[in-house]
Amino acid sequence: MKSFKKMLVDKGISPSMQRIKILEYLSKNRIHPTADDVYRALVKEIPTLSKTTVYNTLKAFTNKGILTALSVFENEVRYEYEQQPHIHFKCLKCGRIYDINEKYDYLNDKYIAGHKVIEHHVNLKGICKNCLEKEKEDE
Amino acid sequence: MKSFKKMLVDKGISPSMQRIKILEYLSKNRIHPTADDVYRALVKEIPTLSKTTVYNTLKAFTNKGILTALSVFENEVRYEYEQQPHIHFKCLKCGRIYDINEKYDYLNDKYIAGHKVIEHHVNLKGICKNCLEKEKEDE
DNA sequence: AACAATTTTGTAATTATTACAAAAGAGTAA
DNA sequence: TTACTCTTTTGTAATAATTACAAAATTGTT
Ligand SMILES: [Mn+2]
Ligand SMILES: [Mn+2]
Ligand SMILES: [Zn+2]
Ligand SMILES: [Zn+2]
Numbered sequence: 001m002k003s004f005k006k007m008l009v010d011k012g013i014s015p016s017m018q019r020i021k022i023l024e025y026l027s028k029n030r031i032h033p034t035a036d037d038v039y040r041a042l043v044k045e046i047p048t049l050s051k052t053t054v055y056n057t058l059k060a061f062t063n064k065g066i067l068t069a070l071s072v073f074e075n076e077v078r079y080e081y082e083q084q085p086h087i088h089f090k091c092l093k094c095g096r097i098y099d100i101n102e103k104y105d106y107l108n109d110k111y112i113a114g115h116k117v118i119e120h121h122v123n124l125k126g127i128c129k130n131c132l133e134k135e136k137e138d139e
Numbered sequence: 140m141k142s143f144k145k146m147l148v149d150k151g152i153s154p155s156m157q158r159i160k161i162l163e164y165l166s167k168n169r170i171h172p173t174a175d176d177v178y179r180a181l182v183k184e185i186p187t188l189s190k191t192t193v194y195n196t197l198k199a200f201t202n203k204g205i206l207t208a209l210s211v212f213e214n215e216v217r218y219e220y221e222q223q224p225h226i227h228f229k230c231l232k233c234g235r236i237y238d239i240n241e242k243y244d245y246l247n248d249k250y251i252a253g254h255k256v257i258e259h260h261v262n263l264k265g266i267c268k269n270c271l272e273k274e275k276e277d278e
Numbered sequence: 279a280a281c282a283a284t285t286t287t288g289t290a291a292t293t294a295t296t297a298c299a300a301a302a303g304a305g306t307a308a
Numbered sequence: 309t310t311a312c313t314c315t316t317t318t319g320t321a322a323t324a325a326t327t328a329c330a331a332a333a334t335t336g337t338t
Contacts, residue, residue: 051319052297052318075215087251089252089254101252105244114268115266115271117228117265122260123259125257125260126257126258127257153284153335155285155286175324187286187287189288190326191286191328191329192287195285214295215324
């Protein structure tokens with residue numbers, strides 16, 4: 001597998017230490033983190049890290065197609081490394097966001113009602129398996 | 140059709156003038172407005188209207204199932220009166236949000252990967268019909 | 279009218295994000 | 309090495325959406 005440095009160079013982004021660390025974090029932590037999550041995780045290693053750098057870098061990566069930005073509700077953008085389109089499920093109880101890998105008929109790069117579709121997001125909300133089990137135990 | 144006042148009473152919400160006007164606005168303006176859109180439209184008629192009232196009312200209506208809240212990206216919540224589930228399409232050029240009424244296999248009230256689905260949102264992004272036509276004209 | 283409960287209002291606080299300019303770093307020609 | 313330029317990072321200030329909260333206004337009831 002390609003190194004993160006090489007991946008950035010291939011996309012025409014100069015591979016600064018901050019950028020490599022941010023990409024590495026997104027790659028290894030598939031938890032759909034917010035910009036603030038990324039900042040809080042990395043500032044431990046890089047004490048001089050600036051939040052502006054995190055915001056700028058995440059936005060730049062997204063524009064280059066390295067990351068995907070999503071808003072599964074709420075007023076904050078979340079990012080993920082995964083590229084394959086997939087469904088997101090947000091638990092209303094514990095707040096976790098799950099990736100769902102069931103088959104799904106996607107519409108990317110097609111037309112619908114005359115509009116050209118470029119991105120396709122399916123966001124579900126409900127009670128996750130874990131929380132359902134906990135509910136049962138409490139009875 | 141039921142009056143807005145009756146609709147609120149039926150849901151156990153006392154029908155103040157502000158609440159009726161807000162519900163009426165959402166019902167008659169199917170443009171997925173933000174809280175601020177609602178405020179700016181109604182403050183003309185009700186000069187003393189407070190933004191807090193608008194935020195609180197929209198949230199209360201949503202909890203009662205009178206409105207649906209959606210975030211088709213960006214950092215602001217939008218509301219709509221429509222209850223039937225449908226697809227949303229956001230134009231990356233003009234920013235408009237369109238309702239798509241194509242048939243669609245919804246998952247509401249089902250289980251997926253063990254999780255209980257309560258809400259189902261399909262959000263597309265791309266270039267709308269209108270903007271595509273404008274692009275052609277400009278060539 | 280007097281009182282209690284509800285609703286609205288206005289302002290302050292919070293949070294996510296962006297703007298912007300100074301500081302730091304990297305690369306390169308003399 | 310130094311001088312210069314270009315890029316990136318940093319830190320702070322500004323915006324924008326939303327929420328907290330308490331005072332003021334309204335409504336309904338004795
Ligand atoms: Mn995902
Ligand atoms: Mn809609
Ligand atoms: Zn859960
Ligand atoms: Zn458009």
